[in-house]
Amino acid sequence: xxxxxLLKVAGALAFGGVTLAAPxxxxxxxxxxxxxxxxxxxxxxxxxxxxxxxxRVTQTLGVGLYSLLPEERPGGPQLFVKLRVRLDADFxxxxxxxxxxxxxxxxxxxxxxxDAPLDLMYGYVEGRNLAGGWLGVRAGRQYVVDSxxxxxxxxxxxxxxxxxxHVEAYGGFEQRGGLxxxxxxxxxxxxxxxxxxxxxxxSPDAFRHFQQAAMAPAYGVAIESAGPTWIHGRLDYRKxxxxxxxxxxxxxxxxxAFGTTSGTRxxxxxxxxxVDGTAGxxxxxxxxIVYDLYNRLVSSYYASVDGFVxxxxxxxxxxxxxxxxxxxxxxxxxxxxxxMKTATLRAALTVTDRxxxxxxxxxxxxxxxxxxxxxxxxxxxxxxxxxxxVVTSNPEANDPHSLRDWLGAANAxxxxxSARVALRGVFETGDRGAxxxxxxxxxxxxxxxxxxxxxxxSIFDWRDELRPDQSxxxxxxxxxxxxxxxxxxxxxxxxxxxTNRLVGQRYRVLAWLTLVAxx
Amino acid sequence: xxxxxxxxRGLLPAALVVGALSALSDGADAxxxxxxGPTPDGSPTPSALLPPGAPxxxxxxxxxxxxxxxxxxxxxxxxxxxxxxxxxxxDCHAEAKTSTKTADRMMPKPAVCDGCHGSKHDDLRAVxxxxxxxxSCDTCHAGWTPDRGNDVARMVLPAAHLRSNHKAHxxxxxxxxxxxxxxxxxxLATREQLPRMKGCFTCHAVAGPQxxxxxxxxxxxxxxxPDGRMQVTFKEGKLTPPxxxxxxxxxxxxxxxxxxxxxxxxxxxxxCHSESFCTDCHDGRVRPRNVHPNDYLSMHPIExxxxxxxxxxxxxxxxxxxxxxxxxxxxxxxxxxxxxKQGRFHPPASVWSEPPRTRQHHxxxxxxxxSACVSCHTExxxxxxxxxAAAGGRGYNPHPAGFxxxxxxxxxxxxxxxxxxxxxxxxxxxxx
Numbered sequence: 001x002x003x004x005x006l007l008k009v010a011g012a013l014a015f016g017g018v019t020l021a022a023p024x025x026x027x028x029x030x031x032x033x034x035x036x037x038x039x040x041x042x043x044x045x046x047x048x049x050x051x052x053x054x055x056r057v058t059q060t061l062g063v064g065l066y067s068l069l070p071e072e073r074p075g076g077p078q079l080f081v082k083l084r085v086r087l088d089a090d091f092x093x094x095x096x097x098x099x100x101x102x103x104x105x106x107x108x109x110x111x112x113x114x115d116a117p118l119d120l121m122y123g124y125v126e127g128r129n130l131a132g133g134w135l136g137v138r139a140g141r142q143y144v145v146d147s148x149x150x151x152x153x154x155x156x157x158x159x160x161x162x163x164x165x166h167v168e169a170y171g172g173f174e175q176r177g178g179l180x181x182x183x184x185x186x187x188x189x190x191x192x193x194x195x196x197x198x199x200x201x202x203s204p205d206a207f208r209h210f211q212q213a214a215m216a217p218a219y220g221v222a223i224e225s226a227g228p229t230w231i232h233g234r235l236d237y238r239k240x241x242x243x244x245x246x247x248x249x250x251x252x253x254x255x256x257a258f259g260t261t262s263g264t265r266x267x268x269x270x271x272x273x274x275v276d277g278t279a280g281x282x283x284x285x286x287x288x289i290v291y292d293l294y295n296r297l298v299s300s301y302y303a304s305v306d307g308f309v310x311x312x313x314x315x316x317x318x319x320x321x322x323x324x325x326x327x328x329x330x331x332x333x334x335x336x337x338x339x340m341k342t343a344t345l346r347a348a349l350t351v352t353d354r355x356x357x358x359x360x361x362x363x364x365x366x367x368x369x370x371x372x373x374x375x376x377x378x379x380x381x382x383x384x385x386x387x388x389x390v391v392t393s394n395p396e397a398n399d400p401h402s403l404r405d406w407l408g409a410a411n412a413x414x415x416x417x418s419a420r421v422a423l424r425g426v427f428e429t430g431d432r433g434a435x436x437x438x439x440x441x442x443x444x445x446x447x448x449x450x451x452x453x454x455x456x457x458s459i460f461d462w463r464d465e466l467r468p469d470q471s472x473x474x475x476x477x478x479x480x481x482x483x484x485x486x487x488x489x490x491x492x493x494x495x496x497x498x499t500n501r502l503v504g505q506r507y508r509v510l511a512w513l514t515l516v517a518x519x
Numbered sequence: 520x521x522x523x524x525x526x527x528r529g530l531l532p533a534a535l536v537v538g539a540l541s542a543l544s545d546g547a548d549a550x551x552x553x554x555x556g557p558t559p560d561g562s563p564t565p566s567a568l569l570p571p572g573a574p575x576x577x578x579x580x581x582x583x584x585x586x587x588x589x590x591x592x593x594x595x596x597x598x599x600x601x602x603x604x605x606x607x608x609x610d611c612h613a614e615a616k617t618s619t620k621t622a623d624r625m626m627p628k629p630a631v632c633d634g635c636h637g638s639k640h641d642d643l644r645a646v647x648x649x650x651x652x653x654x655s656c657d658t659c660h661a662g663w664t665p666d667r668g669n670d671v672a673r674m675v676l677p678a679a680h681l682r683s684n685h686k687a688h689x690x691x692x693x694x695x696x697x698x699x700x701x702x703x704x705x706x707l708a709t710r711e712q713l714p715r716m717k718g719c720f721t722c723h724a725v726a727g728p729q730x731x732x733x734x735x736x737x738x739x740x741x742x743x744x745p746d747g748r749m750q751v752t753f754k755e756g757k758l759t760p761p762x763x764x765x766x767x768x769x770x771x772x773x774x775x776x777x778x779x780x781x782x783x784x785x786x787x788x789x790x791c792h793s794e795s796f797c798t799d800c801h802d803g804r805v806r807p808r809n810v811h812p813n814d815y816l817s818m819h820p821i822e823x824x825x826x827x828x829x830x831x832x833x834x835x836x837x838x839x840x841x842x843x844x845x846x847x848x849x850x851x852x853x854x855x856x857x858x859x860k861q862g863r864f865h866p867p868a869s870v871w872s873e874p875p876r877t878r879q880h881h882x883x884x885x886x887x888x889x890s891a892c893v894s895c896h897t898e899x900x901x902x903x904x905x906x907x908a909a910a911g912g913r914g915y916n917p918h919p920a921g922f923x924x925x926x927x928x929x930x931x932x933x934x935x936x937x938x939x940x941x942x943x944x945x946x947x948x949x950x951x
Binding site: 029031033037039041043044045046047049050052056058060062064066067074075078080082084086088096097107108109110111112113121122128143145146147149150177183184185186187188189190191192193207208209224228229230232233234242246248249252259261265266267269272274275276278280281283284286288294295296302304306308311314318324326328329330331332333334335336337338340346348350351352353356357358360364366367368369370403405409411412413415417422424428430431432433434435437439441448449456458460462463464466467470472474476477478496498500502503506510518 | 533574579583682720724734735736738739743745746747754755756762763764765766768770771772775776779780781782783784785786787788789794795797798801802804805808809812813814816817818820821822824825826831832835836837838839841842843845846847848849852853854855856864865866876878879882883884885886887888889890892893897898899901902905910911917918919920922925926928929932933934935936938939940
């Protein structure tokens with residue numbers, strides 16, 4: 001099924017839901033939301049040239065239709081439709097960046113770049129607490145947030161919700177860049193996909209890393225505890241497959257040809273489990289783990305223990321590991337890389353019901369297959385200029401070492417009913433560089449939110465050990481003001497000014513308009 | 520904690536800060552000074568008399584958002600009426616057994632008082648006082664003086680932002696004290712005696728079917744918005760979860776820690792937050808400054824290199840990072856026009872990419888944080904050296920220890936990445 005038929009099915013379901021509910025239309029609630037954000041700023045290459053001028057207007061339109069069932073009540077059967085579309089126009093894209101012209105000198109074509117992509121962020125019809133509260137369904141483009149991450153697909157989800165244990169199953173197609181009304185935000189990394197056919201169809205050997213997008217079947221199941229409020233756990237499994245033709249050889253073979261492969265193959269297959277528990281007034285704990293069945297390794301895990309030392313003081317120990325894994329089509333899964341581990345201790349203090357403080361510090365460490373600080377290690381492979389002989393490497397003989405960064409953070413926040421002041425400080429330092437800084441921000445609304453002001457000031461310093469010429473100190477500020485001319489409209493304008501020795505002065509202007517209509 | 524209490528503890532600097540900040544506050548109980556409180560001597564209400572679930576000690580009181588500030592201008596001694604005079608709650612608050620929503624007014628009508636006090640409230644424009652002893656207007660209407668006539672201070676009791684149903688509770692034989700604490704032991708009943716969520720959970724957190732309608736779903740008690748989520752924004756402020764509820768407290772650094780909550784229990788998040796709340800940052804088009812501070816364009820390389828796993832939670836490297844890097848010339852493979860004036864981004868090739876490996880060699884950078892490599896490099900950049908000689912590369916083996924035991928499975932599940940660097944004939948002989 002192609003993307004357009006799928007959207008038609010989702011639309012038909014939504015329309016059907018509305019139509020079926022028509023007899024009880026007196027209960028219908030509708031909401032239309034429009035957000036417009038215009039921003040202008042420049043982006044300079046680290047080499048000074050080119051400078052990209054970004055003049056972007058992002059327009060989102062949200063529609064919600066609620067209470068489609070007769071006499072809906074809180075906690076009872078519920079049927080509604082939600083939809084949100086977005087147009088992200090960048091008026092700073094030049095024509096030579098959009099059009100591929102192999103013969104043109106100085107072409108700056110960037111594969112996948114679109115100057116005004118339109119995407120359906122989500123659009124679904126959902127029923128909750130159906131069949132006596134034991135059933136929930138959702139059909140259309142939707143998000144899934146679970147131990148495996150933040151993900152989006154087009155399809156259907158069914159949730160069985162008896163007491164104690166809930167079961168969820170879903171299936172459809174992963175949202176993929178290059179397909180209609182879709183972006184690549186939710187794909188696994190390591191692969192660049194898009195609409196290659198319409199931009200590079202006549203040049204099969206150009207930009208071979210840029211793969212043609214195709215529908216990617218996906219399904220998943222989850223089991224989740226329900227009922228007790230002091231403990232909760234969720235087990236997730238999800239598999240996504242790649243289909244269609246993919247280019248293979250990055251380099252031409254002896255005959256000068258490039259290869260392709262096709263068929264159904266694994267994109268990702270992972271299982272994750274997360275659990276949390278609270279022990280009354282003593283503390284809480286949570287933990288999670290993700291196993292990548294394709295890579296056959298644990299790709300992340302974490303554990304966090306909170307101690308409620310006093311009514312206002314919480315002390316926390318956190319430990320987490322993250323090892324990047326990529327789409328099954330990506331070569332980067334198979335390059336030597338290890339998990340980055342982080343351990344921190346944290347203290348959070350609620351001084352009053354308005355003032356919160358938090359501070360944390362710890363270490364982050366990572367593994368290398370040899371000690372970078374020791375005697376240089378001879379690499380394996382062909383010796384450059386050595387007659388083409390290949391030396392077989394032996395990674396099993398490596399001598400793993402661990403390197404470490406130190407990090408810390410501090411946060412403070414004071415809240416009034418109509419205002420807020422916050423302070424944030426961070427530092428991290430290690431053998432690859434350092435970063436530290438602080439920013440202070442505040443906002444205040446007046447006259448019941450009719451007027452709004454904000455300000456932010458910051459100073460950050462960073463040191464790049466690999467490229468010392470890219471080290472700098474940055475000072476910046478933001479000023480903003482807003483006005484709500486009516487209950488259904490809000491406007492806001494922000495001005496940002498930063499300065500550092502690398503880019504000199506940088507300015508950014510941002511304007512917002514939000515409109516809400518509800519009935 | 521108030522500035523006064525901090526001062527009493529000798530914490531002068533903290534008292535000054537809190538005092539100064541409190542001076543800017545725009546919402547608090549506006550209780551007239553001439554009103555006596557719950558206790559005769561003005562001391563805090565003993566913990567044992569507070570509603571179930573109230574903390575010990577209760578320095579803050581119930582949520583100012585759920586229960587907006589009140590102005591009570593009536594003197595009333597519950598202990599005297601219920602203890603000495605033997606009255607019950609419903610003698611005055613008769614509607615407490617039939618009320619179904621918090622907007623219902625349950626304060627006794629003045630005529631109820633007239634029965635004993637001898638006053639006459641039939642016509643509120645011409646109220647007559649009762650006996651001089653306990654029937655005069657100022658017996659109940661604090662601040663009243665004879666020269667004010669019918670003018671008494673206005674009482675403000677905003678409805679709670681809840682959908683609490685007194686009748687449903689009364690029908691299940693739940694008595695007043697189970698939710699409101701020992702009001703009969705106090706003089707004035709203030710906001711302190713309003714039910715606390717932790718107390719509600721005594722019944723509402725019971726697991727399984729026996730809980731009946733007393734579920735722990737937020738919207739059973741809290742007000743909701745049309746799509747069924749709990750309403751959290753009111754003119755009095757925003758509701759956030761307490762620490763005892765799954766350690767979900769939205770403290771000053773919650774934004775840096777929320778992934779552990781949402782990954783485990785996204786339903787808890789979705790009970791208050793809509794998708795667009797999450798997408799504003801996780802799939803947004805305007806940089807969220809509470810995540811990425813000012814001038815982040817300049818400083819993002821150093822953070823990306825040091826702590827890249829955090830980038831991947833919102834950005835897909837080859838879709839988000841690569842096009843921008845290609846446009847600005849910070850890539851190895853890109854259009855000639857964009858690369859024309861490129862300098863060298865990494866350290867000199869002699870130490871960055873040529874053998875032997877030293878501390879600055881790219882192999883260590885890749886092992887530490889390969890996601891940073893992927894944000895600029897396409898597979899061709901890597902295959903040039905790491906592909907096998909038969910496939911046109913230089914044969915530098917990038918695979919980790921233990922790879923040999925996994926490669927056959929990997930090939931079976933997806934041969935595409937193998938074919939990027941190896942000839943198919945090579946795979947058939949080496950990867951069994």
